[in-house]
Amino acid sequence: MNNSSQSHLGEMSSFDISNGKKLCSLCGLCMVKEWSAKKGVEGCVFTVGWLGEQETNVFGRERSQEDCDEMLFGISKERFVARMKNPLPSGQFTGVITNIAKKAFETGLVEAVVTLHRSKDDYLFPQPVLARSTEEILASGGSKPVLASTLASLEKVYQEGIKKILVIGSSCHVHNFREFKRRFSYLKDVDVYVVGIPCTDNSDPKKFRWVLSRISRSPETVRFIEFMQDFTVHLKHEDGQLERVPFFSLPQELSRMDIFPPSCQSCFDYMNSLADITVGYLAAPLDVEKMFQWIVVRTDKGEKLRNLIADDLETFEETSEGDRTMGVQQYVHHLLERMSQDGKAQQTSGESMSLDEGFQLAEYLYSTGPRGLEFARYGIETHLIRNYYYVKSNYPELLPTLVPKHTYRILEQYDLTP
Numbered sequence: 001m002n003n004s005s006q007s008h009l010g011e012m013s014s015f016d017i018s019n020g021k022k023l024c025s026l027c028g029l030c031m032v033k034e035w036s037a038k039k040g041v042e043g044c045v046f047t048v049g050w051l052g053e054q055e056t057n058v059f060g061r062e063r064s065q066e067d068c069d070e071m072l073f074g075i076s077k078e079r080f081v082a083r084m085k086n087p088l089p090s091g092q093f094t095g096v097i098t099n100i101a102k103k104a105f106e107t108g109l110v111e112a113v114v115t116l117h118r119s120k121d122d123y124l125f126p127q128p129v130l131a132r133s134t135e136e137i138l139a140s141g142g143s144k145p146v147l148a149s150t151l152a153s154l155e156k157v158y159q160e161g162i163k164k165i166l167v168i169g170s171s172c173h174v175h176n177f178r179e180f181k182r183r184f185s186y187l188k189d190v191d192v193y194v195v196g197i198p199c200t201d202n203s204d205p206k207k208f209r210w211v212l213s214r215i216s217r218s219p220e221t222v223r224f225i226e227f228m229q230d231f232t233v234h235l236k237h238e239d240g241q242l243e244r245v246p247f248f249s250l251p252q253e254l255s256r257m258d259i260f261p262p263s264c265q266s267c268f269d270y271m272n273s274l275a276d277i278t279v280g281y282l283a284a285p286l287d288v289e290k291m292f293q294w295i296v297v298r299t300d301k302g303e304k305l306r307n308l309i310a311d312d313l314e315t316f317e318e319t320s321e322g323d324r325t326m327g328v329q330q331y332v333h334h335l336l337e338r339m340s341q342d343g344k345a346q347q348t349s350g351e352s353m354s355l356d357e358g359f360q361l362a363e364y365l366y367s368t369g370p371r372g373l374e375f376a377r378y379g380i381e382t383h384l385i386r387n388y389y390y391v392k393s394n395y396p397e398l399l400p401t402l403v404p405k406h407t408y409r410i411l412e413q414y415d416l417t418p
Contacts, residue, residue: 001100002049002064005176006011006073006220008112011210011361012243014017022043023262023263023266023395023398025147025170025172025173025202025261025263025264025267026048026147026148026149026263027044027148027149027151027169027172027173027176028128028149028150028151028152028173029044029147029151029152029153029176029177029180031149031151031155032151032152032154032155032158033155033160034159034186034362035184035186037376039183039245040176040180041177043179043182043183044176044179044182045171045172045175045176045179046050046263046266046311046398046402048179048401048402049401049403049404050175050254050267050268050269050402050403050410051063051268051274051404052404052405053276054175054179054274055075055273055274056177057075057178057179057182058178058274058299059075059097059299060072061075061281062405063075063113063273063406064120065396065405065406065409068254068377069373069377070373071258071295071298071406071409072201072270072271072376072377072380072381072406073095073273073376074176074271074272074273074278074296074298075273075298076296076297076298077297077298077302077303078296078297078303078306079283079294079295079297079301079317079318080294080295080316080317080318080341081283081284081285081292081293081294081295081297081315081316081317081319082096082098082293082295082313082314082315082316083096083291083292083293083295083313083314084099084312084313084314085312085313085413086312087291087313088138088141088317090138090139090140090141090142091141091142091227091350092141092142092143092224092226093131093281093291093292093293093372094143094278094291094293096279096293096295096309096313097141097161097195097197097279098137098138098140098141099309099312100166100195100277100279100305100308100309101113101115101131101166101168101195101311101346102134102159103140103167103308104132104166104193104305104308105131105134105137106116107198107308108165109166109193109308110164110165110166110191110214111132111162111164111165112129112130112131112156112162112164112165112169112185112207113136113137113140113162113165113166113168114127114131114150114151114153114154114157114166114167114168114264115131115140115150115153115168116129116131116138116144116150116168117136117140118130118139118144119144122209123223124144124145124146124212124222124223125144125205125208126144126146126148126150126206126320127147127153128148128149128150128152128153130153130156130157130162136220138407139405142223142224143224143225143226145202145203145208145225145265146202146203146204146205146208146340147202147203147204147205147261148170148173148202148254149406150167150168150169150170150173151169151177154177154187157187157190158187162190163189163191164190164191164197165190165191165192166192166193166194167192167195168194168197169192169194169195169196169197170196170202170259170408171186171196171198171199171267171269171270171271171272171273171274172199172263172267174194174196174272174274174275175269175274177192177194178194178274181269182304186334193276193301193304193305194274194276194277194301195274195275195276195277195278195305196271196272196273196275196276196277196279197279198271198272198280199267199272199276200267200270200310201227201262201264201265201348201415202260202261202264202308202385203260203261204260204261204386207259209247212315213256214253214254215235215245215250216243216245216251216256217236217243218233221234221238221239222235222236222243223238224235224236226281228279228281228286229246229282229284229286229334229366229371229375230286230361230362230363230366230375231246231247231248231361231365231366232245232246232247232317232359233245233246233247233250234288236258236317242288244359245351245355245358246355246358246359246361246362247351247362248353248357248358248360248361248362249352249353249354249356249357249358251351251352251370252352254368255336255338257390261286262390262394265367265386265390265391266387266390266391266395266402267387267389268384268387268402268403268404268407269404270379270380270383271296271380273298275298275302276297276298276299276301276302276305277295277297277298277299277301277302278295278296278298279293279296280293280294280297281293281294282294282376282379282380283318283320283372283375283376284372284377285319285371286319286366286371286373292316294318294376316323316366318372319371319372319373319418320371320372320373321370321371321372321374322368322369322370322371322374322375323370323374324369324370324377324378325373327369327370327378328364328381328385328414329414330384330415331382331385331386332416333362333394334350334391335385335386335389336404337391339393344400356361371395379399379405381410381414384406384407384410385407385411385414385416386405386409388403388411388418391403
């Protein structure tokens, strides 16, 4: 980071965010020197809240509180499971997102792509980039599981007068970008397509390597890390080998609530609901060879992006098995056990399960528990509940601002008192 960027970050950090408590996902919008950091913060999701009016601005209405799937997955036109017929080698799964970006650029739909490359210092760390060629777009493939300043690349969009862009980002990136574009004139005339990544629990850059060292037998060779549907962490190494670690065998200190950034634990849009199209794996069937993904088309622009790659995809109908209810209830029970009387997270101690015991439990839960759409419902509900209690404990004055309406419906379903 150059000195001028550091100076601008100083301006940002001196601004009073969230009544003096800094909730910041390092989205990069405040790092742009062409506008003041104060303007970047004015429409920040941690200032104005999740969904609600922002959802209305995109779709003309808020999500239904009576439709369970829309309440959890967001407004959509189409949902399906898919994989690339010919996977891109740089992709995290089969390269659906990278291929969307590539086709959007090559067909002239957009002039540039706001995305991430890998840091030269650390393979798993992100580097914001405005991709202006097929080669640069292909180089953006794959996940970088650390907080990313993706929107810093908007500076080049503004400076170079680019009028058609694709933005690939997490929920906070998408919320902040859409609200900034709506409020200010800098990017008003830019035609934007948005690909959203379902996102939860990214790592603080300062803690990531320590966390990885507590998970993997060879952290320095890890090239892929995901918490997957079979209740294990999947880590792929540079030699192609897959390492799996059961959730239940992770070191106890990794269950502390201070492991993940406050911004991630104050997020209420796991499904990236303001994107034109959302691409993830949450409701897809698990197959480590085929690497299916779950695609949610939300807008007319999302349909246009989906159609760009239609011939490149194998598509499948969604499936749903099992019942999430008991799993959510058990999760909430353990969550509340970890909370002290005043609502603060207790530091967890004690022994984890052995790997053998952990694999046995993970296999049992995967074979008997929720899968497909029901697993997605489980994942979304547990994170909404966890994050509600996190905000209630740490930022109680922000509950009316941050928490969207459907979260309270979820609390009611599980007889949890707000």
